[in-house]
Amino acid sequence: MNFSWDHFPIDIVILAAIAVFLIWRLRSVIGRNIGFGSLSSAPSPGKAAPSALLRPAPAALPVKVEKHIPAMESPPGQILLEIAQLEKGFTPASFLDGVEISFRRIVNAFAAGDLPVLKNSLVPAAYEVFSYAVIARNEAQETQKTELKAIQSLTITDARLEPAPEMGPDRGPDRGGVGKKALITVAIVSDQINMQHDKEQKVIAGIDAVTEIMDLWTFVRVLGSQTAPGSASWLLEETSNG
Template sequence: MGASGGFPIDLVLFGMIAAFLVLRLRSILGRRTGFERQAPPYQPPAAPRMAAAPVIEGRVEPATPAAPQTVPEATSPNGQILVQMREIDHAFDVNRFLAGVDQAFRMIVAEFAAGDRVALRALLSDDTYQAFEQAISSREAAGEAQISEIKSIQQLAIEQAALKGKVGQVTVRIVSDQISYTRDKDGKPVIGTDAVTEINDLWSFERDLSKQDPTWRLVAARSG
């Protein structure tokens, strides 16, 4: 993510396939059910709103303030690509997709900071997991710890949309306020700062829209 933290910037790929996370991710990033109606044409949200509280294994999680969402006008080039995605998969909903980006972003940041290899293994591709695992191992060998706390997400904005055959890719700008730093074995910051800092990231998600699996996978991330 941003240069102020220890989280990798230029190489992030993950597959949201963990059994214990699939209900959350599918309820947020898009889920097909036998009773789901075709969603109406998307419209940019008029104002920030509270995100619906997702139900996970019968429990209702506390709702969190939804980050402001920005989507392209339907008549713009990127907007037309999103319309084409909906023509391939009628269940695709851009606002629900962005709500899923919000949750996925929080999960990846938290699990990397915690060094939770099991959770990360389920979220990352093989190559990216190796990079994350190496970073975690290096931290542990040095007696360092990663501290990451997302205070708020200020913006989720679709920057680019592309369609190659039936494979869609959407790049989202994520502006967040974070405390993100690495501290040494004595507890002193060595990378980043313990002050709240605005971090600007670009994450790209990809999915084959012709397949039943509604999961979008993060294929690239960089500092914006």
């Protein structure tokens, strides 16, 4: 059969052109990174990234938290061993179990503005900082949305013993550990969605996407002390980005 442009069906040409355009558009959209990022710190205020292909996330499977304890012969390991000798019932593994619970509780309480929970979980100086942020947020009629999707790992990175100021430097292990405070720093890697909205519900910080965040949290306890009712046995003293 002999085709010529005079007899070539123009509708086929148009349909083919439309198909090529649709395929190009589909590939350009599917090929985008639609939200998973890896950051070493929490999202900072700024222009929110536009969302693409918004759709329900698949049901998440339970993620087993990896927990890493330093070798006993390492400097932090030696301090942990000393803490175990001074604090009845202390083990690094049980401590990390408590950190997992505290991290979830504190992150959710800060997002919800739950000051009583924060007060029972932080030392006074840290609580002052957190509560100031919550109060300032409320006064500005801003809201915080935080979804803690998963905790990937907990790693003890440092441990040290210091005199408890209220007890004085001379109250040491000969008094059963009372008078010494233990400080343990944990690197926490988690997957979160963090967004802050203004009073008009416009995004002013964060993005609507899962972000991997690494935090360094330091917990403190006066060894041998009694835990106040409703309070955590280890209180959060300091936070920083990993």
